Amino acid sequence: MKKMPIRMLSAAALAAMLTVPGFAHSAEESAAATTAIPASGFVKKETDGAFTALQIGKKVHVYNENGQIFHTQELNQIGPLVDLFLLPDGSKQLPFILVNNEENGLIAFTDLWPHLTSGLNTSASNTIDAYDSGRVFYxxxxxxxxxxxxxxxxxxxxxxxxxxxxxxxxxxxxxxxxxxxxxxxxxxxxxxxxxxxxxxxxxxxxxxxxxxxxxxxxxxxxxxxx
Known part of the structure; x- marks a missing residue:
């Protein structure tokens, strides 16, 4: 079997690679995020279970029954919504969106990973940041x-x-x-x-x-x- 090249990742390097820009957002910005699902103004809508994804301009916003969970926002995140799908994590169903980014192709985004927000009390209050969670190819x-x-x-x-x-x-x-x-x-x-x-x-x-x-x-x- 052909072996995969091994690269050592220090704790600092891994932390830097997985830096979450949303931690720099102010409380005011998070509180100002849209909480209700808009009835109009979107160009594409996908639903799955209790979740809805809307293409609004170049950004994709994801909602549950309580309001917005996250949205794409940076140049390496924005692009047309391809699909919304749910993946299990134990007993939970997690919403993922697939976005076709001009530079990086098909990217899967979801809410901030629990590991990244552990002890920071941010995952519930942060309704802005989407997290890059993988790649899909045509x-x-x-x-x-x-x-x-x-x-x-x-x-x-x-x-x-x-x-x-x-x-x-x-x-x-x-x-x-x-x-x-x-x-x-x-x-x-x-x-x-x-x-x-x-x-x-x-x-x-x-x-x-x-x-x-x-x-x-x-x-x-x-x-x-x-």
Missing amino acids: TPQDKIISKTGLHYAEQKNGQKVVVYSANDYGDLEKGYREAFRTDGQLRGLILYDYKHPYVVVEKEGRIRVLQADSTGAAEQVATINL
């Missing part, structure tokens, strides 16, 4: 590495996709283990809160999102409309 890929470097996915023999996770999140020199595998063509890799990889594959003409179930087998948890 064409099949041979290999996709997560931005954290903690997970990657590879196409094997043209038929299987294998997802790998680091043995030790604090020391990538300890290598990687197989997390799960599935049939299909590799089309994306999405993360949530560092630890939870979802792989995106094309199978039987559909774009499917899968995770490892409690036994380590792949289970489909969503589909994406491209």
Whole structure:
């Protein structure tokens, strides 16, 4: 098996790579964020479960029944809304949006990861910041590495996709283990809160999102409309 190049990430480097610009927002800006779902003024609307995504200008705003959760805002985030889909994290359903950014292609965004806001009491009050959580591609890929470097996915023999996770999140020199595998063509890799990889594959003409179930087998948890 071809080995993935190993890169050591210091705690400082990882923190810098995953810096959340929203922590610099003022309380006034957060409080001023739109809380109600607009009835007009949007160019595209997607709904899934209790969540709604609206394309308003170049930004995408995501809402639940209580109001806005987050929206895209920076040059590396803005672009047309492609789809809204839900992914499980334990018993919770998490909203993700897929945006076609002019420079970076298809990017999956969700709310700020809990790991980033732990102890800061910001995730509930911050209704602004979207967090880049992965990539999806219009064409099949041979290999996709997560931005954290903690997970990657590879196409094997043209038929299987294998997802790998680091043995030790604090020391990538300890290598990687197989997390799960599935049939299909590799089309994306999405993360949530560092630890939870979802792989995106094309199978039987559909774009499917899968995770490892409690036994380590792949289970489909969503589909994406491209």
